[in-house]
Amino acid sequence: MSHDEHTHSHGTHSHGAGQPHTHPHDHVHPAEESSPAHVEAIDLIRPDSELSPNGLNRRNFLRASGLLGAGAAAASVFGIADSAAASPVESGAPSRGRENQGGYQWLSGDHHIHTQYSNDAQYRVSDQVRHAAQNGLDWMVITDHGSVAHAKFGVDKVNPDIKVARKNFPDTLVFQGLEWNIPAAEHGTVFVAPGPNEVAVLKQFENSYDGTVNNAGPSTPKNEALAISGLAYLTQAVRQRRVGDALMLANHPSRKGIDSPHEIRAWRDTAPGIAVGFEGAPGHQAGGIKAPGPAGGRGEYDFSPSPDSFAGFPLESYRTWGGFDFMTSTVGGLWDSLLAEGKPWWITANSDSHKVYADWSKNPVDNNADAPWDSAGDTFNNFGRFGDPVYADGIQTANADFWPGYFSRTHVGSTGFNYGAVMSGIRAGRVWVSHGDLIAGLDMRAGVKGKHGPGTALGGKLAVRERETVTLSIKITLADGPNFAQFTPKLNRVDLIVGDILGPNTDRDAFTTPNTKVVKSWDTSKSVGTVTLTYSFPRVDRPFYVRIRGTDANRTAPGYLGAGVDPIGPAIDIVGDADPWADLWFYSNPIFVLTPSPLPYNRAR
Numbered sequence: 209m210s211h212d213e214h215t216h217s218h219g220t221h222s223h224g225a226g227q228p229h230t231h232p233h234d235h236v237h238p239a240e241e242s243s244p245a246h247v248e249a250i251d252l253i254r255p256d257s258e259l260s261p262n263g264l265n266r267r268n269f270l271r272a273s274g275l276l277g278a279g280a281a282a283a284s285v286f287g288i289a290d291s292a293a294a295s296p297v298e299s300g301a302p303s304r305g306r307e308n309q310g311g312y313q314w315l316s317g318d319h320h321i322h323t324q325y326s327n328d329a330q331y332r333v334s335d336q337v338r339h340a341a342q343n344g345l346d347w348m349v350i351t352d353h354g355s356v357a358h359a360k361f362g363v364d365k366v367n368p369d370i371k372v373a374r375k376n377f378p379d380t381l382v383f384q385g386l387e388w389n390i391p392a393a394e395h396g397t398v399f400v401a402p403g404p405n406e407v408a409v410l411k412q413f414e415n416s417y418d419g420t421v422n423n424a425g426p427s428t429p430k431n432e433a434l435a436i437s438g439l440a441y442l443t444q445a446v447r448q449r450r451v452g453d454a455l456m457l458a459n460h461p462s463r464k465g466i467d468s469p470h471e472i473r474a475w476r477d478t479a480p481g482i483a484v485g486f487e488g489a490p491g492h493q494a495g496g497i498k499a500p501g502p503a504g505g506r507g508e509y510d511f512s513p514s515p516d517s518f519a520g521f522p523l524e525s526y527r528t529w530g531g532f533d534f535m536t537s538t539v540g541g542l543w544d545s546l547l548a549e550g551k552p553w554w555i556t557a558n559s560d561s562h563k564v565y566a567d568w569s570k571n572p573v574d575n576n577a578d579a580p581w582d583s584a585g586d587t588f589n590n591f592g593r594f595g596d597p598v599y600a601d602g603i604q605t606a607n608a609d610f611w612p613g614y615f616s617r618t619h620v621g622s623t624g625f626n627y628g629a630v631m632s633g634i635r636a637g638r639v640w641v642s643h644g645d646l647i648a649g650l651d652m653r654a655g656v657k658g659k660h661g662p663g664t665a666l667g668g669k670l671a672v673r674e675r676e677t678v679t680l681s682i683k684i685t686l687a688d689g690p691n692f693a694q695f696t697p698k699l700n701r702v703d704l705i706v707g708d709i710l711g712p713n714t715d716r717d718a719f720t721t722p723n724t725k726v727v728k729s730w731d732t733s734k735s736v737g738t739v740t741l742t743y744s745f746p747r748v749d750r751p752f753y754v755r756i757r758g759t760d761a762n763r764t765a766p767g768y769l770g771a772g773v774d775p776i777g778p779a780i781d782i783v784g785d786a787d788p789w790a791d792l793w794f795y796s797n798p799i800f801v802l803t804p805s806p807l808p809y810n811r812a813r
Contacts (some may be wrong), residue, residue, distance in 0.1 A: 637667020
């Protein structure tokens with residue numbers, strides 16, 4: 209398989225530096241999937257009974273290889289494929305105009321937000337929703353920490369506040385969720401579709417499966433099994449239609465080193481329609497601002513290994529790289545090792561907003577959960593929330609967070625403005641993430657040369673015949689106005705990352721993969737308006753995936769696995785001196801390209 213590439217920038221045409229075995233080609237429109245038996249096989253909306261014999265044989269092969277595990281499970285649990293546009297839940301605010309790119313409304317949001325119902329936060333639900341709406345977010349999830357008080361009181365009490373916010377801010381979809389203390393691991397966002405049982409399901413889940421509530425924090429096999437049981441409970445709640453939908457996304461996975469590779473694989477394999485990804489970039493992005501700022505780790509990634517940490521992780525994994533988690537920022541790292549197995553596993557970005565940098569308010573009792581905040585003697589521990597925030601008599605420069613939508617955004621390709629469509633878009637992997645509004649829009653498609661059509665979008669699977677040419681088409685809308693730091697970001701470079709799909713790996717704790725690397729970088733520093741990039745893969749003979757990232761190129765370094773894999777990647781962030789606005793990146797989720805040929809091998813690598 210060889211590569212060709214073309215670049216369009218603001219009306220001009222230039223060829224990038226050639227790769228080995230490049231061939232001239234014409235520009236083509238992205239193509240839709242072709243229609244042999246292997247295309248029929250991955251159309252998971254069609255049940256097995258409707259397939260031709262060849263199609264059924266191909267589907268069984270893909271299942272055995274692990275390439276259809278997620279879709280097959282999602283289809284059986286939710287009645288949809290993991291990449292389908294349909295949604296089991298269509299409740300929510302009425303449709304409104306959104307900018308469409310490639311047939312989708314790209315809705316920006318944040319799935320990790322705290323309020324006064326968390327024991328280390330302070331804001332009202334209305335505060336967070338109002339700021340999210342003002343900052344242009346279309347959807348958000350309230351995720352207060354799992355705790356004894358939250359399980360007993362908070363999960364019930366926050367719901368009326370959320371319902372009021374839904375009414376007062378009809379242009380912002382407000383989900384109820386919680387931040388799960390994953391037994392034997394870190395934290396995760398769990399959220400459900402709005403409905404009559406949203407509180408009951410979340411409350412039962414928290415009481416039965418939260419690591420803090422059940423004293424199940426240490427990394428033991430018993431506690432790992434409890435986490436699996438929690439995901440099975442959510443799967444069953446959807447299957448029994450107690451809730452219309454549910455999702456889990458692991459939060460700050462590398463921060464403490466306690467999310468081991470085998471646990472992440474187990475979550476995904478147990479509930480592929482529920483556990484669908486992790487934070488590619490954590491919240492707390494102001495954490496690295498130097499004194500008199502928080503002067504800690506960007507993302508609050510300033511921890512060291514503990515007895516519960518996975519011993520294989522290097523010390524460098526406990527820091528962010530360009531504001532992104534080590535599992536995501538390392539080309540050929542853990543995220544890529546999952547993608548190389550053909551496992552749909554997606555990345556997100558969010559605020560993790562608790563207390564906002566340079567805000568003028570504070571918690572009335574400084575997060576003392578036993579201190580009364582009113583004359584009735586109510587405390588967080590006996591009431592389930594803190595009192596409303598109060599004037600702080602000075603800006604709070606030690607705070608490490610931003611308001612939702614102020615710095616980090618998760619952009620979801622949605623088929624409509626409603627709760628179900630957003631959840632389906634996340635599950636399908638139609639997601640790209642950005643910091644500091646580095647770019648304004650992204651549409652990436654893969655297709656077969658000579659076949660016209662919309663092409664396969666982010667998160668999708670393009671099935672091709674052997675020796676066909678696959679064309680990748682990337683359209684980036686550049687920033688044309690100032691972000692919230694009052695400068696217009698400049699996209700200076702876009703990197704194309706390609707990896708072979710090698711099939712299941714018997715080493716459940718693998719966190720690298722050998723055949724993934726940056727294959728092309730485009731200089732976009734002179735571009736304005738819209739940049740269109742194309743890249744070709746002639747004579748495709750094996751399955752692979754593609755993803756991209758882009759940067760302002762202010763801070764770069766060879767990747768952790770070496771310059772041969774990633775010559776100019778993000779640099780490791782310096783604890784105490786990591787201005788987030790001076791180091792901006794965006795990342796896309798992948799597109800999978802599937803061929804009828806058998807996978808190279810399915811053993812430990």
